[in-house]
Amino acid sequence: MSDGIIDQMAKYGDHDEEESWRLFKAGYMMKSPEARIADLKQTDLWLEQQTQVTKEHASLLTRKRELESLHRALRGAGR
Numbered sequence: 001m002s003d004g005i006i007d008q009m010a011k012y013g014d015h016d017e018e019e020s021w022r023l024f025k026a027g028y029m030m031k032s033p034e035a036r037i038a039d040l041k042q043t044d045l046w047l048e049q050q051t052q053v054t055k056e057h058a059s060l061l062t063r064k065r066e067l068e069s070l071h072r073a074l075r076g077a078g079r
Helices: 003-010 017-030 033-049 057-074
Strands: none
Touching: 017 057, 033 057
16 A cells, blocks of 8 residues: 555554554545545555555555545535
């Protein structure tokens, strides 16, 4: 995963991966639109640097799409 998202998810290290992801998304929704976009761009940069697709890569792509959907929904709600 991108270093930024790994660092952010590390705050939830006392939880399993799914719970950490749920908590990360809850925090993501509280961020400003600019901060959300910065997270997505940082993830894109990490993905571009990868030379082969791995299970971690595929997982991050799925999660990034989920974050993009959250961002669009929040923008639609005026946030």
